[in-house]
Amino acid sequence: MSTIARSGEKADVKLANILVVALLGAALIFVAGLAQSETLHDAAHDVRHAVGFPCH
């Protein structure tokens, strides 16, 4: 996407920052929701079911 045609209305959040935030979010969701470690699964069990992640 082109960054040349920036008007005053457009925000200027660095793409790298957005990427860091998005990756952090995805990592949190993976650990809490999808990782198949036994301990994680047992601890997060009820939340995984309630939020609709594939669990067992």
Next chain:
Amino acid sequence: MTPPMMCVTRSDSPATDMLQRLLTSALIAGAAAGLIAALLQLVFVQPVLLHAELYEGGERTHFAAASDHHHGEEPAPEAVEPQTAPTTEPAAEAGHDHGPEAAHDHGEAAEIPGIGFDAGRDGLSILFSIMVYAGYGLLLVAAMALSENNGNRVTARQGLLWGIAGFVAVQMAPAFGLSPELPGMAAADVNARAIWWVATVIATGIGLWLIAFGKNWAVWAAAILLILAPHIVGAPHPHEFTGPTPPELAAQFAGRAIGVGLAVWTLLGLFAAALWSRGREA
């Protein structure tokens, strides 16, 4: 990526400030939404889940319990004699195993769970609920920031729509193929389901983005195809449904999980957008 024309004066505010603004608005909104989610789940979802676990663990059995319930009120002949229901294998099995035990179970262990608080188990649920919604909050704020780079302006009011779109992407669309699972429900291989889940969330998320910010019919048509694709491919399902959980409980669980999801996601969108746009004015 960064042509010399770019307003250099604007980068006076260091990138770390922007990162901090992204992180704080996302994490505060996520933690608040996660806490509310945990409370709603403890009141409305957890009792159904605990009830289902009684069937999963065999403390209650589907048809045996049904026959107990109907005992005094109506004869319900087909329920009294589980073997006469040949279409339901688990019931036949269960009736076989638990014949003598069913009555005994009913006396002590068959209490239907109500609203309660188990410090260890529910404490962990609160923690993980906050973690999940903090993760969703980070993704949501990242998407909001990306849209603002393209000239969109996110307001708190718009946040409600962002939240509903997030709910559709991560909860409604996956549930359309894989309904929220109650413990004990029969399901296909967990890795296959996880892959389908992730693919569905990504396809739906991109599709909704294209619907919101696309400017012509070609883009909108592509968006609709993206949203439909996971459901045309189809979610992985087992060949046979042989779970011990009663369908009544599974249906109630699915409805409640989805309902709580919508409520919490709407709030997450509102909180995230309110905090994010407040930071912009400051």
